Amino acid sequence: MRRGLYAYAITRARQIDLEGAWLISHRGLALVVAEVDLDRFTGLDCDELDEDSPLAVLVREHDAVVRTVFRHEPVLPLRFGTVLDGADAAVQLLSARHVEALAWLDGVEGRQEWGVRVRAAAREPVNLDGVSGTAYLVQRRALLAAAENARRDVAVVHQELSRRAAESTFRELAGDLLLEAAYLVDTGSEEDFRAEVHRLTGELGLSAEITGPWPPYSFTRVEFADA
Missing domain, CATH: 3.30.70.600 (Ribosomal protein S10)
Known part of the structure; x- marks a missing residue:
């Protein structure tokens, strides 16, 4: 089984209770992540979007986490299927686009x-x-x-x-x-x-x-x- 860090969204670095996911913080920003089995994302059929298809299940899981954050804080959803190597990569991602992310969080707040x-x-x-x-x-x-x-x-x-x-x-x-x-x-x-x-x-x-x-x-x- 191959494990990886799945990234759902960027938000502000404030405490949010998330089932199965957590925040990696850096300079006021936070990346919403969860450890996942990467094999779940292999061989997905993008044309197969019926309710019980593996792709549809993963999309619903992604949306559920983003919506949970959205109920508490402004959020920048990341594209579906964003996977990182680990916490260091998460911090690097936040650092690389720090200014843009802060500006966009201000733009979507409220x-x-x-x-x-x-x-x-x-x-x-x-x-x-x-x-x-x-x-x-x-x-x-x-x-x-x-x-x-x-x-x-x-x-x-x-x-x-x-x-x-x-x-x-x-x-x-x-x-x-x-x-x-x-x-x-x-x-x-x-x-x-x-x-x-x-x-x-x-x-x-x-x-x-x-x-x-x-x-x-x-x-x-x-x-x-x-x-």
């Missing part, structure tokens, strides 16, 4: 991440089979115009929501999504933010799904090249 997915409202399917060429072109142009209008509407939604967040980011779209974005929102403004999501999308005839609150997974920009 804020939580919210995810927003926006889709076009469901419409009756348009059957273009058997129509004349002219009618087909008319229908086709109408569909393209509707899609372009939806894209413009979504851009407005993202712009307005970004104004109500400390930071925002959007992700590559898949399927029928018009927007998949994350927003870093002050804890005292979250109800207003959620209400604004529903107001904006409702007025534009769009469908919104809100997820969260999350630790600031989308807003951890400190890169640890040695990890």
Whole structure:
């Protein structure tokens, strides 16, 4: 069995009770770590994300530790699968990015991440089979115009929501999504933010799904090249 030190996140060097994990501190920062069996991370299938797959179990374990810290202190989640050789490597990691990590902890303190997915409202399917060429072109142009209008509407939604967040980011779209974005929102403004999501999308005839609150997974920009 190969053992290693798994790194979950960076936080401030303050006492937190963690089951199965602990803090390695250095100059006001702390790395949240646990000793793990490295064989658990070998041969994982990234396409296998059903609830009971080994990868899904490990991801849930990672998120559970990060969330526990997040309930007490600001946290910078590290990328899933960050493994170190030992305590000396942990201190080296904290030392190498000390200034950036402190600044980012200040930036996410008192804020939580919210995810927003926006889709076009469901419409009756348009059957273009058997129509004349002219009618087909008319229908086709109408569909393209509707899609372009939806894209413009979504851009407005993202712009307005970004104004109500400390930071925002959007992700590559898949399927029928018009927007998949994350927003870093002050804890005292979250109800207003959620209400604004529903107001904006409702007025534009769009469908919104809100997820969260999350630790600031989308807003951890400190890169640890040695990890």
